[in-house]
Amino acid sequence: MSEYTARRRDRESWGSRAGFIMAAAGSAVGLGNIWKFPYMAGGNGGGAFLLLYLACVVIFGLSLVIAELVIGRMAQRTPVAAFRQIAGRAWPLVGALAITTAFVILSFYIVVAGWTIAYMVFEVGGQVASTDGDHLEAVFNGLVGNTWQPIGYAALFMIATAAVVLGGIGHGIERASKILMPALFLLLIALAIRALTLPGAAEGIEFFLVPDLSRVTGATVTAAIGQAFFSLSLGMGAMITYGSYMSRDQNLPADALAVVGLDTLIALLAGLMVIPAMFAAGMTPGDGGAGTTFMVLPAVFAAMPAGPVFGFGFFLLLAVAALTSSVSLLEAVVCYLVDETRLTRRRATGAAAIVCFVLAIPSSLSFGLWSEAQLFGKSFFNLLDYLATSIALPLGGLLTALCLGWVVGPRAIEALRDDDCPAPRWARLWLFVLRYVVPIGIGWILIQGIIG
Ligand code: PHE
Numbered sequence: 001m002s003e004y005t006a007r008r009r010d011r012e013s014w015g016s017r018a019g020f021i022m023a024a025a026g027s028a029v030g031l032g033n034i035w036k037f038p039y040m041a042g043g044n045g046g047g048a049f050l051l052l053y054l055a056c057v058v059i060f061g062l063s064l065v066i067a068e069l070v071i072g073r074m075a076q077r078t079p080v081a082a083f084r085q086i087a088g089r090a091w092p093l094v095g096a097l098a099i100t101t102a103f104v105i106l107s108f109y110i111v112v113a114g115w116t117i118a119y120m121v122f123e124v125g126g127q128v129a130s131t132d133g134d135h136l137e138a139v140f141n142g143l144v145g146n147t148w149q150p151i152g153y154a155a156l157f158m159i160a161t162a163a164v165v166l167g168g169i170g171h172g173i174e175r176a177s178k179i180l181m182p183a184l185f186l187l188l189i190a191l192a193i194r195a196l197t198l199p200g201a202a203e204g205i206e207f208f209l210v211p212d213l214s215r216v217t218g219a220t221v222t223a224a225i226g227q228a229f230f231s232l233s234l235g236m237g238a239m240i241t242y243g244s245y246m247s248r249d250q251n252l253p254a255d256a257l258a259v260v261g262l263d264t265l266i267a268l269l270a271g272l273m274v275i276p277a278m279f280a281a282g283m284t285p286g287d288g289g290a291g292t293t294f295m296v297l298p299a300v301f302a303a304m305p306a307g308p309v310f311g312f313g314f315f316l317l318l319a320v321a322a323l324t325s326s327v328s329l330l331e332a333v334v335c336y337l338v339d340e341t342r343l344t345r346r347r348a349t350g351a352a353a354i355v356c357f358v359l360a361i362p363s364s365l366s367f368g369l370w371s372e373a374q375l376f377g378k379s380f381f382n383l384l385d386y387l388a389t390s391i392a393l394p395l396g397g398l399l400t401a402l403c404l405g406w407v408v409g410p411r412a413i414e415a416l417r418d419d420d421c422p423a424p425r426w427a428r429l430w431l432f433v434l435r436y437v438v439p440i441g442i443g444w445i446l447i448q449g450i451i452g
Contacts, residue, residue, distance in 0.1 A: 017250060021258050022178050023324070024069075024242045028263040029181065030325030031112050032231040034188075034318055037267040038274035039292035042285035044223050045215030046207040050271070052216065052224035057264055060225065060442065061232045063433045064397050065239055066256045066416070067404045072243020073252065074408075074415045078335035079237030082244065087407040094399045098237035099336045101392040103352070105236070106329040107359035108384050110161070113322040114153030114364075115294060116315050118143050123311035128298035133281045136298050140291045144367035154360050157319075161326040162353040165334055166346065180324075184317040188269045191314065195277040195300050204279030208271050222449035225442065226390035232263055235393030235400070238328045241335055251418050273300070290367075290381070330356075390449060398442040405434035 041049045075082035080095030122128045128139055144150055195201060229235045246252065270293075277296045278285060288295050301311035330352060337348035362370065366380035375383050404412050413431060417423040 017255065019178065020242070020246060020250065021255055021262075022181055024239065024255070024259045025262045026181060026321070026324030027233045027238050027242065027328035028231065028259055028325075029184075029266050029321055031109060031116075031318070031322045032227070032325070033263065033267040034270040034321070035112055035116075035290075035293045037227060037231060038271050038278075039286075039289060040223055040227050041208060041271050042275055042278060042292060043289070044220045044286075045212065046275070046285060047209055047211035048213055048215045049220055049224055050208060051211045052221055053228055053267075054264070056225045056228035057232070057260065059433070060397060060438055061228050061234060062256065062260050063430055063438060064234050064400060065232055065260055066253055066430065067400055067412075067434060068234065068237070068239035069243035069246060069252050069256055070412060070415050071400070071404060072240040073246045073248070074412075075240075076244050078244060078339050079240045079332065080336055081339050082240055083403065087403050091403055091407070094396065094403065095237060095336075097392060097399070098235070098240075098396050099333055101236040101388050101396060102238065102329045102332040103356060104359070104384055104388045104392075105230075106161075106326060106333070107356050108363045108381055108388075109322070109326055109329065110154045110157045110357070110360050111150065111364045111381070112290070113157040113319060113326060114150055114155075115143065116319040116322060117153045117156060118150065119294060119298075119315040120312055120319065123298070123301070123308050123315060126308065128311070129302050129308060131281070131299045131302045133283060133295070133299065136281075136295045137288070137291070139298075140294045144291070144364075145371075147365065147369050150364045150367070151361055154364055155357060157322070157326070158353050158357045158360070160323060161330050162349050164323065164327045165330050165349050180317060180320045184321055185266065185269075187310070187314055187317060188266065188273065191297075191300060191310070192269050192273040194304055195273045195280070198277060198280035198300070198303060200280040200282070201276035204276035204285075205272070207279065207285060208275040218448045218451075221445055222390050225394050225445050226386075229393035229397055230389045231267055232260060233325070233328060235396035236329075237332050237396075241328070241332050249418055252416060253424060273297070391446065394442050394446055398439055398446070401434040401438035401442075405431060405436075405439075 041053070071082050071086060075085045077085060079098045080092045083091040083095045119128070122139065128136060130136060196205065233239060243252075246255075274293055274296055275285065277300045278288070278292065281296055281299050283296065297314065298311060301307040301314070304310055330349070333352045334345065334348045337343050337352065338345050341348070343351070363381040363384060366373065366382075371379060373380065378386060410431065412434075413423045413427040416427055416430075
């Protein structure tokens with residue numbers, strides 16, 4: 001065993017293989033899949049976006065999920081310390097970029113997560129029990145345009161996230177994910193079936209599944225790669241943190257494949273649920289923006305027997321899925337603070353949560369009171385989302401690939417294998433992808449995006 005692979009005995013590790021997969025998939029599966037993916041696909045050409053998205057997941061996503069998990073497992077440390085340990089000198093900067101990105105994403109993530117709590121209330125109270133698109137749009141705009149209500153919900157969600165993070169890694173997250181993820185999955189299948197059989201859905205299915213390549217622009221490609229990274233929790237160290245709790249007898253590549261597969265499947269299901277329903281409701285794809293999922297889905301519930309029950313259940317599970325993701329974001333920040341400063345875990349969690357919540361306020365207000373304020377043609381919320389998702393995450397991924405591919409090099413292949421099998425045969429291909437394909441591909445997309 002090399003110095004890199006020796007387990008540090010003082011670190012907790014995952015209770016079981018299924019526990020790890022569920023928790024890592026819990027980080028990956030969240031608002032990114034169910035709230036963001038459908039409206040990104042809707043606004044960026046439907047099938048063409050889907051195709052690019054899948055290409056990004058296969059080419060960049062999978063190799064980088066494996067890369068981050070390997071870094072975490074090698075170093076048994078959180079991102080900044082991990083980069084310092086495996087690569088030395090300047091590389092902790094990559095970790096610092098990662099932590100900043102996690103922080104920024106968390107700040108707008110809790111705003112949207114807050115909306116899901118509001119919708120639980122709406123489903124119970126009957127405010128959204130309607131198939132009338134105009135009414136549902138008005139309800140959404142009423143919520144996000146309100147000054148205090150969405151901020152209050154975001155605060156609630158931040159508190160819940162901090163509470164889970166304080167509960168420690170193995171217990172809270174692992175236990176909850178094991179029951180709730182499968183429940184969410186089953187509910188999504190039921191809802192997709194309902195949406196697909198709505199009158200008028202067929203056109204939406206075609207729009208989503210049949211790529212029309214004339215719709216591809218530089219912006220579509222940037223959106224697709226950003227979405228892939230966001231959805232897979234890549235490029236900001238979340239997977240490094242999870243990898244640091246993995247043990248050497250876990251089959252890392254197989255587990256990574258399971259996580260990527262689950263995440264992609266759930267995004268697809270969400271697309272099949274929201275996009276046909278959008279066409280059935282007579283909405284033009286792209287029009288609803290960040291509100292799409294919230295405006296469209298209540299109409300699907302309203303068209304089902306026991307609609308409010310399904311509606312409430314759905315938004316509850318979505319809030320929980322968001323929680324398992326926000327926990328991984330906050331966990332990344334807290335672990336850093338605990339490892340690098342003298343703060344206790346309690347203090348670090350409290351401080352990070354409060355600062356993050358303060359940053360969430362302008363994001364929330366940018367849907368109402370401050371909707372006129374634009375920077376570079378984007379609202380505050382959209383600007384943070386764009387910078388974090390489309391720039392910082394791919395950049396983080398690119399640097400991670402360079403670090404593992406060139407600085408760590410062939411030693412990474414050794415670290416990939418588990419205790420009892422040799423490194424897989426495709427490990428050389430993986431290293432090649434990290435060395436050349438990822439840096440050149442992402443570099444090109446980033447430059448395109450910035451000039452375009
Ligand atoms: N992947 C999460 C989602 O799809 C969001 C996330 C991004 C979580 C980055 C952690 C890190 O909702």
